[in-house]
Amino acid sequence: MNSVTLLGTKGGPAIRPGTRMPTSILVQMDGMTVLVDAGLGVARGLCDAGVALTDLDAIIITHLHSDHYLELGPLLHTAWTAGLARTIPIYGPTGLAHYWHGFLNAMSFDVELRLRDEGRPPLEPLLDVHVLQDGETALGGLKLTAIRNAHPPIEDSFALRFEGASQTVVLSGDTAPIPEMVDFSHNADLLVHEAMLSAGIDALCKRVGNGDDRLRIHLERSHTPAAEAGRIATEAGVKRLALNHLVPCDDPDFTDAHWQEETARTWAGPLFIGTDGMKIPLD
Template sequence: MTSVTLLGVKGGPAIRPGAPMPTAHLLQMGGQNVVVDCGLGVSRGLIDQGVGVHQVDLILITHLHSDHYLELGPLLHTAWTAGRRDPVTVIGPSGLRAYVDGFFAAMAEDIDLRIADEGRPDLRDLVHLQLLEPGDVPNPAGLRITAMLNDHPPIAESFALRFDGDHSVVFSGDTATFPAMVDFAKDADLLVHEAMLTAGIDALCARVGNGDDRLKTHLLRSHTPAAEAARIATRAGAKQLALNHLVPSDDPDFTENDWRAEAAPHFAGPLHIGRDGLRIPL
């Protein structure tokens, strides 16, 4: 059975009491466990779904904002300490190499000690990095994956992903309203689309406290209002829509009802408002 679990649905890297965790997804398709993005909390999220961190078959990173790859290194290391001996492929933008190399350098003392003291294989040999580029995405899991550049300024290498097998699942990635998403998500069984509640942006920026007006500018030019995400899903003919990477996601003045009020008038199918641990079977 194909399913998508939203492991973390928060837009942005900050976590506060009562807040959801940053972005991460588990796609289970064709007998494979695929992780899409590795925000803080991804390892705990997998365990909570009954999936061992060493059981991940493939990891994809959509872009290099910290709420999408901060826990990639710890996930890989924890899988290794949990008994992983076979290679794992990580597919992501070109800058991901510097992160992985830096993580291995920072953890070299621990890695080398565990190799010598515990007889483990070298973690650095188990991680196979592959560049994510537009078009068909070759992968050892044998899945049909397609990538498309989206619109997430100022980042140039930011991708939407489509998985086609017994079902079709599309992840928008972080993006402004992007008309090409309609064709990319055509007839998808599930579109997982980022979403912003425009009415909550001023309160969010005030709460962050250590930025200036550039934060609001970034949010408004780089993300998709929930109503627009719903319109895209409708035009694409998507069967279900899940809103994730919610901005804001931890403001008590805005509830699921506010998200539904903005999106539901524009999409007639099943509408899922993201929450950590939400599993959507297909």
């Protein structure tokens, strides 16, 4: 069954007791199992979704903020200890290879020990890093199209469109609202768009406690208010909308009712307010 599973739905890297986990999304279409982003908790999230870590066909990292790739190295190391013996292609921004080599260096004692003591295959070749750029890429029977979104100050940040034999899924990535997203999402069966409740920003910045006004400036210029995500979905004519990378998502003063009320200003179709482990069937 084709589906999209929101493994981690929290915007930002910090977790606290009772909060959701940072961003990762599982796309299962036309026989392909593709992981998009690898925030903290992704290995556990995949297992809870019933997916063996050794079954991933490809991994895509949309941009180099820690809540999107912090657990990439640990995920691959854990898959290796679970029996991974084939190369997994990974697509990500320039700089991702530097992260991978740094992770291998940090774990060199353990990796070299397991090579000698357990007869494991070499870990380094199991990840084949490709630089993600604007344009099309074939992933098995899927067509992947990437475009740069607007997530300053990061320039290499991407939205993704997956097209299969009969279904299309678009993931906005972390982005401010951009006009290009309407055409990019045109007629998609599902649009997963990041979303922010502007009314919750004051409380979030106060709760973080160790930043300054630059955090607010980043949030307001680099993310999308929920009503804008709804407008994009409406103008694009998508069939369903899911809100993801929720900011804030762990403030008891802001509930699903607030997200629904805000999005309903511009979107009247089926709406999913992302929660960790939410599986959205495409069939």
